[in-house]
Amino acid sequence: MSAPYVLHMITPLANVSPFDVNMAVDAGIDTVIPYTGIGTAQVEALTQDAMFSRDPKNAVRTGLFIGGRDAAMALDMLDAARKAMFSPFQISVFADPSGAFTTAAAMVAVVERALQRAGVAGLTGLDVQVYGATGVVGGIAGLIAAQAGGKVTLVSHRGVSAVQGKAEEFGRRYAVQLDCADTSAAGKAALLERADVVLACGKAGVRVLSAEDLHAAGRLRVAADINAVPPAGVEGVGVQDDGVALPAAPGAGNQAVGIGALAIGNVKFKVQHQLLERMRSGGTAVAFDFRDAMDAARTIAGKA
CATH class of the missing domain: 3.40.50.720 (NAD(P)-binding Rossmann-like Domain)
Known part of the structure; x- marks a missing residue:
């Protein structure tokens, strides 16, 4: 039986975004844990803590969501998380600071x-x-x-x-x-x-x-x-x-x-929902940034 999906939400700010929490829950992720005041230097340890706490087949049932208000910092955090991982311990990562991506x-x-x-x-x-x-x-x-x-x-x-x-x-x-x-x-x-x-x-x-x-x-x-x-x-x-x-x-x-x-918001909402849902149900670890958001947005906008 698969382990429940756990999404760790990190931000350098004093609080994670309630919007992002609601989006995650509405995408079927019912275990969402916030971490505030996080800097780029802490991402490696947090990522490895998350991935080593589960056996390899359930590591994919773990995700890391990166918030904040700084695009460059979010991209650095995403890069740090990806570099912290290695097979067979792979978790998913999604950067979307202030919903900007x-x-x-x-x-x-x-x-x-x-x-x-x-x-x-x-x-x-x-x-x-x-x-x-x-x-x-x-x-x-x-x-x-x-x-x-x-x-x-x-x-x-x-x-x-x-x-x-x-x-x-x-x-x-x-x-x-x-x-x-x-x-x-x-x-x-x-x-x-x-x-x-x-x-x-x-x-x-x-x-x-x-x-x-x-x-x-x-x-x-x-x-x-x-x-x-x-x-x-x-x-x-x-x-x-x-x-x-x-x-x-x-x-x-x-x-x-x-x-x-x-x-614009109608498409944005669907893009974020789709990417969160892909993290939860895809079966393989993924890493999403603004380029993945753009791919999804083009498909969604084209169907509207």
């Missing part, structure tokens, strides 16, 4: 779907601008968009230095080019003149782009917004919008569409 993947997948509906084959060669890129979701959304072929600019409201380190870090790790810019009044208008896709990843309840800002975006095709708290991050985008037309900029050759937070 699954949210960013869902956002990009739904944008790709909107482009495909308009006859555009993905992000390749398109100018993609990420507003609110200082946050964990924005940085990962930019990274995924760059890996999908977009020409990505991380846009900060606190000066270029607030995103430069992130761009350089992801460039070193994944060999992508991420440009950086800030939202000074003149700079924002010049950026939007060339934007094909806008990803708004600002804080809840903060408007990052107004209708007046969008008047400069004559090439815009898709504007996606993860903010579900009024006011909208992008003025004119409703939380339930999934390809709803936005008012055209003067002289615009293309009609832009908006994608709201609930359209």
Whole structure:
């Protein structure tokens, strides 16, 4: 008889996310143990404690979920956990700090779907601008968009230095080019003149782009917004919008569409549920990061 599935949830923060706990339980994992204030240096010992406490055939009935708010740290923790394991003691690991990997993947997948509906084959060669890129979701959304072929600019409201380190870090790790810019009044208008896709990843309840800002975006095709708290991050985008037309900029050759937070969230929820369920029931140890989230998001978005 198989042992019950145990999910160890670690975070460098003072508490694990209640959202992630609920998601794990709803995916059929009824034993969830939180560990808080965990640093990368502690991951090896925690991983080996978890894997050695069960015989090899039941090691796969053990999982490690990595939270927090720092994407690079979560990826380092994932790497440390994988390096701590060896056959036949293998457990599953899933990194999703602040839900950023699954949210960013869902956002990009739904944008790709909107482009495909308009006859555009993905992000390749398109100018993609990420507003609110200082946050964990924005940085990962930019990274995924760059890996999908977009020409990505991380846009900060606190000066270029607030995103430069992130761009350089992801460039070193994944060999992508991420440009950086800030939202000074003149700079924002010049950026939007060339934007094909806008990803708004600002804080809840903060408007990052107004209708007046969008008047400069004559090439815009898709504007996606993860903010579900009024006011909208992008003025004119409703939380339930999934390809709803936005008012055209003067002289615009293309009609832009908006994608709201609930359209993105619907895919994000399904992605996280699917990956947790695969950990629990797959029968083999897995290791998931934003790339696995993106694979799942593309499949899920394509079926919606």
